Amino acid sequence: MHSASGQISGNATVVSDYRYRGMSLSQGNPEGQLSVAYDNSANWYAGGLVSGVRLDDFNTEQFIAYGGYTTSLFSGLSLDSGISNTTFRQASDYNYNEAYIGLTSNSFNTRLYYSPSYFYQNARTVYGELNVSYTITDNVQLLSHLGLLHHLTDNASTEVDLSTRYDYRIGLDARVSDWNFQIALVGLQKKSNTYEQYDDRHLHTWLLSATYSF
Amino acid sequence: MNLIWKMSVLLLSMAISVCHAEAFPVATDNVRAEDVGHNDKGSHQLLVMLHMPLPHFRPDSSYSGRYSDDSGHKARRRIAEAIAIQHKLTLISDWPMPTLGVDCYVMASTEPVENIITILSHDARVEWVQDMNVYHTLSANDPLYSLQPSAKLWHLSEIHQFTTGRNIRIAVIDSGVDDNHPDLTGQVNIKENFIDNNPYISETHGTAVAGIIAARAGNGVGIEGVASNARLMALRACWELSARDTQCNTFTLGKALNFAILHQAQVINLSLTGPTDKLLQMLLDAALAQGITVVGAVDPLRADGGFPATHPGVLAISDEDIKHLRIGAMLAPGRDIPTTEPGGKWGLVNGASFACAHVSGLVALLLEVNPAQSPEKIKQKLILIPPVAGRTPGTIDACASVAQSLNSCVCSCNGNHAAKVIH
Numbered sequence: 174m175h176s177a178s179g180q181i182s183g184n185a186t187v188v189s190d191y192r193y194r195g196m197s198l199s200q201g202n203p204e205g206q207l208s209v210a211y212d213n214s215a216n217w218y219a220g221g222l223v224s225g226v227r228l229d230d231f232n233t234e235q236f237i238a239y240g241g242y243t244t245s246l247f248s249g250l251s252l253d254s255g256i257s258n259t260t261f262r263q264a265s266d267y268n269y270n271e272a273y274i275g276l277t278s279n280s281f282n283t284r285l286y287y288s289p290s291y292f293y294q295n296a297r298t299v300y301g302e303l304n305v306s307y308t309i310t311d312n313v314q315l316l317s318h319l320g321l322l323h324h325l326t327d328n329a330s331t332e333v334d335l336s337t338r339y340d341y342r343i344g345l346d347a348r349v350s351d352w353n354f355q356i357a358l359v360g361l362q363k364k365s366n367t368y369e370q371y372d373d374r375h376l377h378t379w380l381l382s383a384t385y386s387f
Numbered sequence: 388m389n390l391i392w393k394m395s396v397l398l399l400s401m402a403i404s405v406c407h408a409e410a411f412p413v414a415t416d417n418v419r420a421e422d423v424g425h426n427d428k429g430s431h432q433l434l435v436m437l438h439m440p441l442p443h444f445r446p447d448s449s450y451s452g453r454y455s456d457d458s459g460h461k462a463r464r465r466i467a468e469a470i471a472i473q474h475k476l477t478l479i480s481d482w483p484m485p486t487l488g489v490d491c492y493v494m495a496s497t498e499p500v501e502n503i504i505t506i507l508s509h510d511a512r513v514e515w516v517q518d519m520n521v522y523h524t525l526s527a528n529d530p531l532y533s534l535q536p537s538a539k540l541w542h543l544s545e546i547h548q549f550t551t552g553r554n555i556r557i558a559v560i561d562s563g564v565d566d567n568h569p570d571l572t573g574q575v576n577i578k579e580n581f582i583d584n585n586p587y588i589s590e591t592h593g594t595a596v597a598g599i600i601a602a603r604a605g606n607g608v609g610i611e612g613v614a615s616n617a618r619l620m621a622l623r624a625c626w627e628l629s630a631r632d633t634q635c636n637t638f639t640l641g642k643a644l645n646f647a648i649l650h651q652a653q654v655i656n657l658s659l660t661g662p663t664d665k666l667l668q669m670l671l672d673a674a675l676a677q678g679i680t681v682v683g684a685v686d687p688l689r690a691d692g693g694f695p696a697t698h699p700g701v702l703a704i705s706d707e708d709i710k711h712l713r714i715g716a717m718l719a720p721g722r723d724i725p726t727t728e729p730g731g732k733w734g735l736v737n738g739a740s741f742a743c744a745h746v747s748g749l750v751a752l753l754l755e756v757n758p759a760q761s762p763e764k765i766k767q768k769l770i771l772i773p774p775v776a777g778r779t780p781g782t783i784d785a786c787a788s789v790a791q792s793l794n795s796c797v798c799s800c801n802g803n804h805a806a807k808v809i810h
Contacts (some may be wrong), residue, residue, distance in 0.1 A: 178511040180440065182462035184447050212440035212459055214514075222446045243441035245488070249649070251442040262771050277442045279485075279649060284444065352459060353661075384447070386461045 183209040186380040191224060194300065194320050195340025197360030198226040198235065201375055216243045218255075226261065233263040241273075250278045262367040267292050271300075281305045312349070316357070317340035338362045353384045388716035391802045432479070432519040434637060434666060435507060436489040437463045449453040457754045462489070466512050467492045474503050480583055480638070484645045486673045489514050491666065493638050515665060522640060522661030524561065524592045524625060524633040525684045526738035541745070542798040543611055547604065549797055550789060552614025552751030555758075557654040558647035559747075560640060561596050562633045564621035565589030565729040570602040570609040575619040577650065581642040589729035590627040597621060598727030599744035600751075609733055610725050613748025613785075614755075620652055625659065637664050643672040652679055653754055656747040657701075660686040660693040668698060673750050675700040680750050680762040684743035685716045692716060695802060700762055702750075703770075706742040712781040717769060719745040719783050742743050749785050756792045768792055 186206040191199040198204075204227075208326020210220035219240035226235045253276040261267045269291050275284030283303045291298040302320040308317055323337045344357025360377035460483070471478050479493040496503060500518070507516040532623055556576070563585065565574035567589075575597070580587040597619055604615035624643035625635035640659075647655050655674060660683075662772055674681055685705040686693030692714045694702040705711050706721025720741030728734045746769075753768055760768070770787040772778050786798035789792060 178438075180438070180459055180462040180466065182459040186447060206447065208445070210445065210459070212462075213437040214440075216441060218440065218443055220445065237446045239444060239446060241443060243443045247440060249486075249677075251441040253441070255444055257444070257446065273444060275444065282442070 179211055179213045181209065181211050183207070183387050185387070186382055186384040188379055188380060190359075190380045191226060192342075192359045192380060194322060195338075195342075195376075196360060197215075197375060198224075198228070200227045201378070202227055217241075218243065221264070228261065228264050228267070228358075232259060236260045236262070237311065248278060253284075280307065291324075293358075295326075299323050299325060300373075312345045312347060316342070316344050316346050316355075320326050336364070338364055339367060351386050353386070355384075356380075356381045357382075392621070414637060431497065431500060432493060432495050432502055433476075433507075433516055434519055434641075435467065435492045435494055435516045436514040436666070437466055437492065437512065438485075438514050439483055439485065439490045440461070441488065441489050448766075458470065463490045463492075465531065465606050465608040467494075469515075470494075470507070470510070470512065474506070476503070480608065482638070482642050483646070483661075484641065484670070485679065486645050486648045487666075487669055490682075491638065493519065493642060515616045517637070517665050520637045520638075520664045521661045522625070522635040522659045524659045525593075525740040525743075526592060526633075526736055527684060536805075541613070541749075543613065543785075545798045546614065546752060546785060546789050547611070549793055550752045550755045551604070552601070552748065552755050553616040553665050554606060555617045555654065555751035555754045556620060556650075556664055557617050557656060557747055557751055558562060558622055558643070558650075558652035558737060559593060559597050559600065559656050560619040560622045560624050560635075560643045560647065561593035561656070561658060562590035562625040562627050563588050563623045564597040564619070565594045565727065565731075566577035566597075566621060568594065568729070569606065569733055570598055570612075570727050570733075572603070574601045574603060574612075574617075574619050575621045576618040577622075579621070579643075579646060580623045580625055581639045581646070582623060584628055587623055590623075590625075590633065592625070592627065592658070592740065593621065593623065594729050595734075596656060596740060596744040598733075599664065599741055600656065600722060601750040602727055606621075613745055614663050614751035616755075617748070617751045620647060620650065621674060635659055636663075637666055641666045641670060644674060646679060648674050648679065651677075652749050653758075654750050655679055655681045656744060657681065657695050658684045658743045660684060660689075663694045663698075663784050667695060671695055671698050671701060678759075678761055680754075680760075680765045681742050682747045682750060684739040685711045685714075687711075687739060704739065704743040704746045706737070706739045707779060708739070709779060709781060714780070716748070717771065717783050718779060718781045721745070746783065749783065749788065752785075752789055753792050756789070 176251055189203050190197055190201050191204040194370045204225040206224040208222035221334055224235045237259050239257035243251055243253045247250045256272045258270050269288050271286045271288045272344055273286040286300040288298050298320045304318045307315040320340045339362045341361045341382040342357050344355050346355045476494040476496050479495050481492045483490045504516050507513050544807045600612050601614050601617045601619050602610045602612035606613040622643040624639035625633050627633050683696035683701045685696045685703050687708045692711050695701055703716040704719055705716045719742040722737050723735050724741045725734055750765055770784050772782045772784045790797040
C-alpha cells in the first residue's frame with residue numbers, strides 16, 4: 174500500500190428550482206451551482222458547494238462546506254459521518270451547522286442529521302432521509318427520496334410551525350457521457366404558518382436539472 | 388446579479404465540456420477482444436487500479452447517492468490519462484469494481500510492460516498494478532469411456548424428488564450461453580457480456596456448462612440439469628477462438644466476478660484455468676467472504692492443479708484425475724456427458740470443465756435444502772464414495788451428500804444405499 178493520495182472532482186449544475194429538503198431556496202426560479210469534492214485514499218473527504226439562492230426578495234449565494242469519514246462495514250455496505258456548515262451571504266441569520274451519520278448500500282442510502290440551530294429559528298432539529306434508487310438501464314435510474322424534519326426544541330419563535338414535516342422526491346436520472354439529466358417531482362408536506370422565506374404556494378413541483386461532472 | 392451568476396455557471400459548464408474533449412487517444416473502438424491480453428513474456432497490456440472512494444454525503448441537489456453512483460469517475464479518468472501520457476501508454480478500457488473499492492483501467496504499451504509495472508507500483512496515485520493474464524476453459528477431446536449419462540451416475544431423478552436447486556442463483560462465468568435452446572429457455576435470469584467490441588453470441592463451452600447445471604427437466608426433450616430449477620446468470624467473459632479453444636482474460640473475468648458478487652450470486656462456476664492473478668484472487672476472496680461458493684475446474688496439465696481451482700476456499704473439481712486428490716481436489720462426472728449445444732442441439736462433452744459444472748449444480752441442490760451455508764460448510768457436506776473395488780477414490784457421492792443434508796434416505800432407499808463416508 175502507498176501513502177495517502179487524493180482525488181479532486183466537481184460538478185456544475187443548473188436546476189430549474191433549487192429545492193432543499195422539499196423547500197424552494199430560489200422561489201421557484203432556476204439556479205446555478207458549483208461543487209468540488211476532495212477524496213483521500215484513507216477514506217477522509219471534504220468539499221464545498223456554492224449555489225445561487227433567492228431569499229425573501231433578494232438574490233444572494235449559499236455556501237456549504239463539509240467534511241467527513243467513510244468506512245466499509247461489509248461488502249456492499251458503508252458508513253459515512255461528518256459535519257457541514259451552511260452560510261448565506263447577506264443573510265447570516267440563516268446560517269447553520271449540522272452533523273450527520275449515514276449508511277449506504279448498492280441501491281439505497283439513509284442518513285440522520287442534527288443541527289443545534291437550524292436556519293434562523295434557534296431550533297434544534299433532526300432530519301432523517303431515505304434514498305432508494307432502481308436501475309432501469311445502464312444509464313437510466315429511478316430515484317426516490319423521503320425526508321423527515323423534526324424539531325427538538327420549542328423555545329423558538331412561535332410564528333412558525335415546529336412540528337414534524339416530511340418531504341419527498343421521485344424522478345428519473347439519465348447519464349449521457351459526463352452529463353446527468355434529471356426530471357423529478359418534489360414536494361413538501363403542507364403546514365400552516367410555514368417559514369416566510371419558502372413559498373408555500375408551490376408545495377409540489379416538477380423540476381429539471383443538468384449536471385456536468387469534471 | 389443572479390441572472391449573470393446563472394449564465395456564468397451554464398457557460399462555464401459548456402466551456403469545460405468542450406475544452407475537455409479527449410486530448411489523449413483512447414483505443415476503445417478498434418481493439419478486438421481477442422487482442423486483449425497476451426500471456427507470454429512480451430505481454431503488452433497491464434491493469435492499473437485506482438482507489439475508488441466509498442460513497443458519501445454530497446450536498447448537490449441532483450445527487451442520488453447510490454453506492455455505484457460515482458461523480459469521482461471523471462477525476463480518476465484524469466489520473467489514468469495522466470499516468471498513460473507519462474508512461475506512453477494507451478488507455479483501452481475501464482471498469483469500476485465497488486466490491487474491491489478500485490477502478491480498474493486497462494492500458495496498453497508498445498513495449499513489454501514489466502518495467503512500467505515496477506515503476507507504477509511505487510506511484511502514490513495507484514492502488515496496485517498487474518499483468519493482464521489469459522485463461523482457458525478445460526474441455527478434453529477424446530471420449531474414452533462408454534456412455535454413462537450423469538443422470539444414472541448421480542441418481543438425479545431420485546434426488547430431484549427432494550431438491551432441484553430451486554431459485555438458487557448460479558453465476559456461469561464462461562463463453563456465451565444459448566438461452567433460446569429448448570432445454571435452457573427460462574433458465575437464464577441474467578445475461579451479460581463483459582467483452583468489449585464483441586457482442587454476445589451463443590458459444591459451445593458456455594452452453595454446455597449451463598446445460599449440465601440447469602437444463603430444464605420434464606420438458607420432453609434433451610437432458611435434465613443437476614439443478615433444474617436454479618436461476619442462471621450467464622456472464623460472458625470468455626470467447627471462442629476455435630472449436631477447441633475458448634479464452635478469457637483478467638479484465639473480462641474480473642468484471643464478471645465483480646458483477647456476480649454485486650448481484651448476490653450464491654454459486655460461481657469457473658470452468659477455466661490460468662495463472663494466479665492478484666485482481667482475481669482479491670475478487671475470489673471477496674466472493675467467499677460474502678458466502679458465495681466458488682467451484683473451479685482443475686487443470687490436468689499442472690501438478691498444482693492451476694488457478695482458480697486451487698485458490699484457498701474454492702472447490703477444486705476434476706473429472707478423473709486422481710493425481711490431484713492429494714491437493715484436495717474432488718471428482719465428478721466429466722466423461723461422455725450429454726449436454727446442450729448452441730442451435731437447439733445436444734452433444735457429448737468431456738473434461739474437467741463439465742465435472743466442475745456438475746458440482747456447481749450439486750451445491751445448488753444443497754443450498755435449496757439449507758440456504759445459509761457458508762462455502763466451508765458446503766465443502767464439508769460433499770460426501771465421497773466409500774473406498775470399494777472398481778470405484779475411483781475421491782468421487783463425490785451426490786446421493787449421500789443430499790441425504791446427509793436432508794438427514795434422510797434419498798436414493799435406493801429400500802435396501803442398499805451407499806454407506807456414508809464423512810469427507
